[in-house]
Amino acid sequence: MLEQDTSGSEVWEAESLLLEQGKPYVVEAPSGRGKTSLLSVIYGIRTDYQGLVYLDDRDLSSFSSKEWSKIRKNKLSFIFQGLELFDELTAMENIQLKNRITAYHSDERIMEMARLLGIDPFLQRKAGILSFGQQQRVAIIRALCQPFNFLLADECFSHMDRENSLTAYKLIREECEAREAGLILTSLNETGLPNIDHSLKL
Amino acid sequence: MRLLYQILWKDHSRVHLLGAFLGTLAGFVLLLAGIQFYMDLKAVLSENRDLLDPEYIVINKKVNIGNTLGLTGGGFSEEEIAEIKAQPFADQVAAFNSNKFPVQAYTEGEQVPNFITDLFFEAIPDEFIDVKSEDWKWDPEKGTIPVIIPQDYLNLYNFGFAPSQGLPQIPKGVLSMINFKLRLQGQGRGNYDDYNGRIVGFSNRVSSILVPLDFLEWANEKYGYFEKNDPSQIILVSKDPTDPSIIRFLEERNYDTIREKLKSSRMNIILKFVLSFLVLVAAIIIGLAFLVFLLSLQLMISRSSEKIRRLNKLGFHYREISRPYILLLFLLMAGITGLSLLLTSILAGQLHQTAEAWSLDISSSLHGVIYGTALGLILLITASNVAAILISTKKLCK
Numbered sequence: 001m002l003e004q005d006t007s008g009s010e011v012w013e014a015e016s017l018l019l020e021q022g023k024p025y026v027v028e029a030p031s032g033r034g035k036t037s038l039l040s041v042i043y044g045i046r047t048d049y050q051g052l053v054y055l056d057d058r059d060l061s062s063f064s065s066k067e068w069s070k071i072r073k074n075k076l077s078f079i080f081q082g083l084e085l086f087d088e089l090t091a092m093e094n095i096q097l098k099n100r101i102t103a104y105h106s107d108e109r110i111m112e113m114a115r116l117l118g119i120d121p122f123l124q125r126k127a128g129i130l131s132f133g134q135q136q137r138v139a140i141i142r143a144l145c146q147p148f149n150f151l152l153a154d155e156c157f158s159h160m161d162r163e164n165s166l167t168a169y170k171l172i173r174e175e176c177e178a179r180e181a182g183l184i185l186t187s188l189n190e191t192g193l194p195n196i197d198h199s200l201k202l
Numbered sequence: 203m204r205l206l207y208q209i210l211w212k213d214h215s216r217v218h219l220l221g222a223f224l225g226t227l228a229g230f231v232l233l234l235a236g237i238q239f240y241m242d243l244k245a246v247l248s249e250n251r252d253l254l255d256p257e258y259i260v261i262n263k264k265v266n267i268g269n270t271l272g273l274t275g276g277g278f279s280e281e282e283i284a285e286i287k288a289q290p291f292a293d294q295v296a297a298f299n300s301n302k303f304p305v306q307a308y309t310e311g312e313q314v315p316n317f318i319t320d321l322f323f324e325a326i327p328d329e330f331i332d333v334k335s336e337d338w339k340w341d342p343e344k345g346t347i348p349v350i351i352p353q354d355y356l357n358l359y360n361f362g363f364a365p366s367q368g369l370p371q372i373p374k375g376v377l378s379m380i381n382f383k384l385r386l387q388g389q390g391r392g393n394y395d396d397y398n399g400r401i402v403g404f405s406n407r408v409s410s411i412l413v414p415l416d417f418l419e420w421a422n423e424k425y426g427y428f429e430k431n432d433p434s435q436i437i438l439v440s441k442d443p444t445d446p447s448i449i450r451f452l453e454e455r456n457y458d459t460i461r462e463k464l465k466s467s468r469m470n471i472i473l474k475f476v477l478s479f480l481v482l483v484a485a486i487i488i489g490l491a492f493l494v495f496l497l498s499l500q501l502m503i504s505r506s507s508e509k510i511r512r513l514n515k516l517g518f519h520y521r522e523i524s525r526p527y528i529l530l531l532f533l534l535m536a537g538i539t540g541l542s543l544l545l546t547s548i549l550a551g552q553l554h555q556t557a558e559a560w561s562l563d564i565s566s567s568l569h570g571v572i573y574g575t576a577l578g579l580i581l582l583i584t585a586s587n588v589a590a591i592l593i594s595t596k597k598l599c600k
Contacts, residue, residue: 100203
C-alpha cells in the first residue's frame with residue numbers, strides 16, 4: 001500500500017495506492033514528475049515525504065538500518081537510473097559484489113544472462129570504460145542476483161536499442177516470475193512493452 | 203569480502219597513514235623505552251639493598267658559626283624529634299644518648315705505649331647498630347665496658363696516620379685484643395671508678411663512640427652531673443631510602459646527613475623528573491599521532507562517501523562497510539605494537555650491553571609493565587578509532 005500526498009497525478013494524488021506482489025507496473029511520465037522519487041521512497045533512500053508507506057504490513061519509517069540492509073538483499077532490488085556501478089571494478093566484479101552476499105546465482109547463470117544481453121565479451125573489462133548501454137545491462141544483471149518481492153527498474157532501457165531492450169525486458173520478466181515478484185518499471189514515454197497490464201501515470 | 207576491500211582501500215592517502223603510523227610508533231618507542239629505562243635504573247639504585255634491609259640514616263643539624271659561639275644549640279629539641287618521628291618515611295627513630303660525666307681512656311702495662319685521652323660516649327638502641335657481637339653487653343659484675351668505634355677511625359690511623367709516622371698498621375682483631383682502662387669521673391674529687399674497656403666492633407653506620415644503652419643509662423645515673431643536653435644526632439630507619447621526600451625534608455629543615463647514603467634518593471628525584479618529562483613528550487606525540495590517525499581514516503571515509511552510499515544502496519549494512527577500515531586500523535595498530543616492542547627491546551639490549559661494561563645488572567628483556575602499557579594504549583586508540591569509523595559510516599548510510 002502506497003499512500004502519498006503531493007501534486008496532481010494518479011500516484012501522488014491518490015488517497016491510497018496498492019502495489020501487489022507478482023504484478024508488473026509501468027510508471028510513465030516525462031522528466032521531473034517524480035519517477036525516481038517514487039522508487040527511492042519505496043527503497044528507503046528518500047524519507048522526505050508526507051504520508052505513510054507500508055511494505056507488507058510495516059511502515060517503512062519503522063525499519064532500522066539493519067532491517068533495510070536485509071530488505072535490500074532479500075525483498076527489494078533496484079536498477080538505478082544512475083546505475084551505481086563501481087568504475088574501478090570489472091563488470092563481472094560489479095555483478096559479484098551483489099551475488100557474493102546473496103549467493104543467488106551460479107557463475108554459469110550469470111554468464112548465461114550476460115550472453116543473452118550481449119555483454120559477455122566485456123565482463124572482464126572495468127565498468128568505467130564500458131558504454132552507458134553496456135553498463136545498464138551490467139546493472140540489470142546485478143539487480144537480478146538476489147531474491148526479491150519487487151524489482152524497481154528506473155529507466156533501465158534508456159540507452160539500449162529496441163531489440164536489446166526487449167531482450168532485457170524479457171529476462172527481467174522471467175526472473176520476476178521465477179520469484180513471483182512484482183515489477184515497477186519507470187519510463188519516459190510509452191514503452192510498448194508487451195504484457196504490461198498496469199500502467200500508472202505520474 | 204575481497205571486493206569491498208578493493209573498493210574502499212583504494213581511497214587511502216599513503217602519506218597520511220604513513221605519517222600517522224610513524225608518529226605513533228615514535229611516541230610509543232619513546233614512552234616504552236622511557237618506562238623500561240626508568241625501571242632498570244630504579245632497580246640498579248636499590249639493588250644493593252635487600253627489601254628486608256632498610257636504610258639507617260644518621261642526621262644532625264648543620265654546624266654554623268652560632269654553634270661555635272655558643273649562641274644556638276646544635277641539638278634536636280623534643281618537638282623536632284617528634285616531628286621527625288611523624289614523617290612517613292621514618293619507620294623508627296632514636297635519639298643519641300650521651301654521657302653526663304667526664305670519661306678518660308688510658309692504657310697501662312708493657313705491651314702498648316701509654317697514653318691517656320678524654321673521651322665521650324654515645325648510645326642508641328641495639329637494633330640500630332650494624333655490629334653484632336657476643337661481647338656487646340654490659341655486665342656490672344664483670345665490669346668490662348664494650349665499645350664500638352667507627353670503622354673510619356681505624357682507617358684514618360691505618361691508612362693515614364700510621365704510614366706517615368712510620369708506625370705499624372693495626373688489624374681489627376689486634377685492636378680488639380688491646381685492653382685499656384676507662385675512668386668514669388663523678389662529681390667531686392676522687393669520686394671515680396676505673397673499668398676495663400674493650401673494642402668489640404667497628405661501625406660503618408654510626409660516626410660515634412658507642413657503648414651499650416643500658417650501661418650508659420646506668421652510668422649516667424651513677425656518675426652524671428652535667429646538665430641535660432639535647433641530642434645532637436638522630437638515627438632513623440627508612441624502609442625506602444630512595445623516597446625523594448627524605449632529602450626534601452632534610453633540606454627544608456637544614457638538617458645534614460652523610461650524603462652518600464641518600465644518593466639514590468637524589469637520583470630518584472632526577473629520574474622521576476626526566477621520566478615525567480619523557481612521558482609528557484611521548485604523550486604529546488602519541489596524542490598528535492592519534493589525531494592524525496583519526497583524521498586520516500575520516501578523510502579516507504569521506505573520500506569514499508559516494509561509494510559508501512552506493513554500497514549501502516546495494517544492501518550493505520554500515521557495519522559491513524566499516525570492516526575494511528577497521529581491518530586497516532587493526533593492521534596498522536598491530537604493526538605499531540610489534541615494531542615498538544621490537545625497537546624498545548633492541549634499545550634495552552643495547553643498554554644492557556653498555557651497562558654490563560660498567561658492571562651494572564640491567565635486564566635485557568622488557569618489563570611486564572611495558573607490555574601492559576603498550577596493550578592498554580593500543581586498545582584505547584583502537585577502540586576510539588573504531589567508534590569514530592562506525593559513527594561516520596553510519597552517517598552516510600540509510
